[in-house]
Amino acid sequence: MSQTLNYPRWLVAAFSVAFASVLILAYGIRGAVADPSSSLAVGPTDQVPDLVMLPLADFRLSTENGRKVLRFTVHTENKGGTLDLTGSRSNASTASLTVVQNMHQTGGGVRSIRTNAAMRFAVADGHDHWHVSNFAEYKLRPVGSSTWRGAHKEGFCARDTVHIEGNAPRSFPNNCEPGRSDALKVAEGISTGWADRYDWDLWGQFIELDRLALPGDFCVAATADPLHLFAEAPKDNNTTSSLVRITAQDVRVMRQGC
Template sequence: MLSAALLTSAPTLGGATEPLPPDLGMAPISDLTVATTAAGQRQLRFSATIVNVGRGPFELSASRTSTGSAFTVSQAVAQTDGSRTVTDVPATLQFGGDGHGHWHVRDLESYELVRLDNGVKVGTSSKGGFCFFDTTAYRLSLPGAPQSPVHSASGCGVESSLTVSMGLSVGWGDRYPWTLPDQYIDITNLSNGQYRLIATADPRGTFVESDHGNNATWVDISLSNRKNGAAVKVLGYGPAA
């Protein structure tokens, strides 16, 4: 259901216009590996892809009055008549000074590791912010899916930007490969055993979507220590977007 705070709308000739909201989810988690840093930290690294399988694009814009002020973030939702409705959303931005060099939306995705036998959470991702755009074709057969990327990294801005814009087209995903900074969960103190890695899009329900109940995917894994280092084995996958 769309927020009552929507600011603009336009009627369609012959009837009321209808919203075309996005529907966020996660593609299957991939590239699971265990890496050990020079300091001895064990990291469960993996690639994760947030995707949009809705009727319309997922589009955010943000602005601020000066480089010392906070951004105000809004979401635009496409309508069947070609217009957009715009509403402020309680999202915050942070600058990714970890080699990304652009602005991130905080808590767009979450990663958690839980014990498979009792569901106790034993780890969360070090990564907390994401700039999203069309990097990976996911399901281009969806109605309204463009056959080539529409949104690019340029919308994520630079440190001095006063405005930024991000988008994820219908049928497209934004992939975060396992090699990126902070794309891991610290498993240094975990014992051998079986665990479930859960990736969730929009975990706080911050954004307008057609369905908040299908945002997560998971993979079950076995972690074990060996003479030549720790190892991870995939046991099974849960539903994906």
């Protein structure tokens, strides 16, 4: 047999007020979280680099090992946040340095990102310093052909060579640890508004022209980070190209873009 419990009216009223207060408090907290206008703390964000290949310059013909070659100057500018790379190895018996990208953030923080890039000590160019492999790519094809041929230069010492715009300081002025084949850690990069320049007369800064019909029209292209080794955006400004006419005696730029 069931029994009905009779509570005093004052106790029922007190319980009802307390329950209503809990509901109001819970709704208020939920509303504060859901309200996009509420002043919640925002965490640091990445200042992503933006590598831009500037128009090619200083085209000229030369001869290397008895073969005619095309030479030109390349500028890779960084229009975004600092490109900061650190190569390291545990001991000197390992030939390559593994590379992390140090992503600078708003508020002054830095977070490290693992990459598939490598640094190698280069001696063939006479610089005797550390290069970031596949940092850029140069190539040429005859107009009307889909077959490209590449340049000799594949590794690059990424550093602040030329100031292009803005007021960011020069953070990477060194020459990539010259003579330090025993180095265990190497810092390279390009600061905001600075460019890494490779002049036409440097070693490897050419594409061979043997077995190509001259005179002729050719597309010459240069791409920054062709293998997408680094976090940087956007990607649609990483390549520049020039349409050039090459004869046996000289080279002339017909237009930018091809």
